[in-house]
Each structure stands twice: as structure tokens, then as C-alpha cells.
Amino acid sequence: MTAPVRVLVCDDQALIRTGFATIIDAQPDLEVVGECGDGRAAVDLAVRLQPDVVVMDVRMPVLDGIEATRLLAGEGVARPVKVLVVTTFNLDEYVYEALRAGASGFLLKDAPASQLLQGIRTVAGGAALLAPEVTRQLVGRYAARVRPAENAPAEVPLTPRELEVLLLMADGLSNSEIAATLVISHETVKTYVSRILTKLDLRDRVQAVVYAYRRGLVT
Incomplete structure (x- = not known):
């Protein structure tokens, strides 16, 4: 057990x-x-x-x-x-x-x-x-507080689809909601999330959301 x-x-x-x-x-x-x-x-x-x-x-x-x-x-x-x-x-x-x-x-x-x-x-x-x-x-309300400084690098090491998933995560969508929005499977979303966390060296979804704010990806 x-x-x-x-x-x-x-x-x-x-x-x-x-x-x-x-x-x-x-x-x-x-x-x-x-x-x-x-x-x-x-x-x-x-x-x-x-x-x-x-x-x-x-x-x-x-x-x-x-x-x-x-x-x-x-x-x-x-x-x-x-x-x-x-x-x-x-x-x-x-x-x-x-x-x-x-x-x-x-x-x-x-x-x-x-x-x-x-x-x-x-x-x-x-x-x-x-x-x-x-x-x-x-x-x-607090997105502006975690945006990066003007000299923060703009390039994000993600594919276009991974970036799309990251932005949906930052908008508060669950894996199921992301799957429905992008018309892909729940398992595929989980794979994308795992890749995003690995590429960006992040611990979890919360850090991924904060990352999106800090890099100015959320408007």
C-alpha cells in the first residue's frame, strides 16, 4: 500500500x-x-x-x-x-x-x-x-508588479504551441480547459506542460504563471 x-x-x-x-x-x-x-x-x-x-x-x-x-x-x-x-x-x-x-x-x-x-x-x-x-x-490587478525590467531578455525558449499553452495556463485555465480550447487531448496538454516546466527550469504551474508575468507575456 x-x-x-x-x-x-x-x-x-x-x-x-x-x-x-x-x-x-x-x-x-x-x-x-x-x-x-x-x-x-x-x-x-x-x-x-x-x-x-x-x-x-x-x-x-x-x-x-x-x-x-x-x-x-x-x-x-x-x-x-x-x-x-x-x-x-x-x-x-x-x-x-x-x-x-x-x-x-x-x-x-x-x-x-x-x-x-x-x-x-x-x-x-x-x-x-x-x-x-x-x-x-x-x-x-497585480500583473504589472511582476513584469520584467525593460532590459529583460525577450526571447522565450519555447515552441509556438508551448508558448500558447503557457499563456493559457497564465490565464487560469486547467489542463482540461486548455485541451478543449486547443482541440487536443488532455494527455497532450500534460506533455506540453511537462516540457514547458523542464525547458524553463520551473518547479510547477505556479512558477510557470509567474514566469509569464515576469517576462511580460501576459497583457
Whole structure:
């Protein structure tokens, strides 16, 4: 049998933390290995327990979720941990900062339990997750903040079709939606996404979307 996905839950509200843990632990393929109420404790526990995924709130005492995410999954971290940010605050600023910090996903707390569980599985599997409304917000109001400097190289090492897939990813489309838009199979889209990540040396779809913004490919 495949070992269950090990999850650390970090939220400063005990009721929410317990609720998440109860929902997650009820799944045969998921296991809560720890709980905590602030970002500093999340970093310490993650180092000690080595979870597969950290479910991270944003607004917390001692150390907020964004900084905790940066310490666990940011650039230069020797053994990055996958972080799924889950918050009540549907604000562009949090989305932008969470992605910059290295989060692999971003969900709202009012999402259905099934979406949280699928989000954990998606992130654990090495993919990225953004709620569609969150992705479209990022494409909109904060796109200008992540565009490159004027002297950034314009050439992108992708084929025309790969570039087309990247732009659809940046527009918040799922693999199924990209397949329907381009009239190709779902498996073909997965192949294109894999090639894009490999060619651009990116970790996941989130980094691919941010790359598109930074290179000025999103208008």
C-alpha cells in the first residue's frame, strides 16, 4: 500500500485547525502528523516532522504564514516543503506574496472540504493549485508588479504551441480547459506542460504563471 500523505496543519484559530485536521485524518490516503497555531511553530515542526504538505494560514502571531512559507519553500531552501496556503482573506496581495514565497497552492477557507482534500493531494503530487478566481485576480490587478525590467531578455525558449499553452495556463485555465480550447487531448496538454516546466527550469504551474508575468507575456 502507498504510504498516506503526511500533513501539517497550521492555523491560529483552534476550531478551524481542529476542523481541518478532522476532515483530513478521515481520509485513508491522508494523515495529520502535527498541528500548530503560529508560523514559527510551523517552521520548527516542519523541520522536525518532515510533512509532505503544510496547510498554512496567512494571518498568524509570532510569524505570519507568508514568511513561514518563505522559510519552508522559498528560493535557496535546501529541502523545500510543499505549502498549501488556505485563508479567509481573498486579497490579491496575499496571493501574490504567497506565490513569491514559494507556495504551491492557494485556497480560500470557504471552499468545500472536497476542494481542500483535493488541493492537498494535488500539491503532494507535485502539481500546483490555484482557485480559478484567485488565478484570474493575479492575472489582473497585480500583473504589472511582476513584469520584467525593460532590459529583460525577450526571447522565450519555447515552441509556438508551448508558448500558447503557457499563456493559457497564465490565464487560469486547467489542463482540461486548455485541451478543449486547443482541440487536443488532455494527455497532450500534460506533455506540453511537462516540457514547458523542464525547458524553463520551473518547479510547477505556479512558477510557470509567474514566469509569464515576469517576462511580460501576459497583457
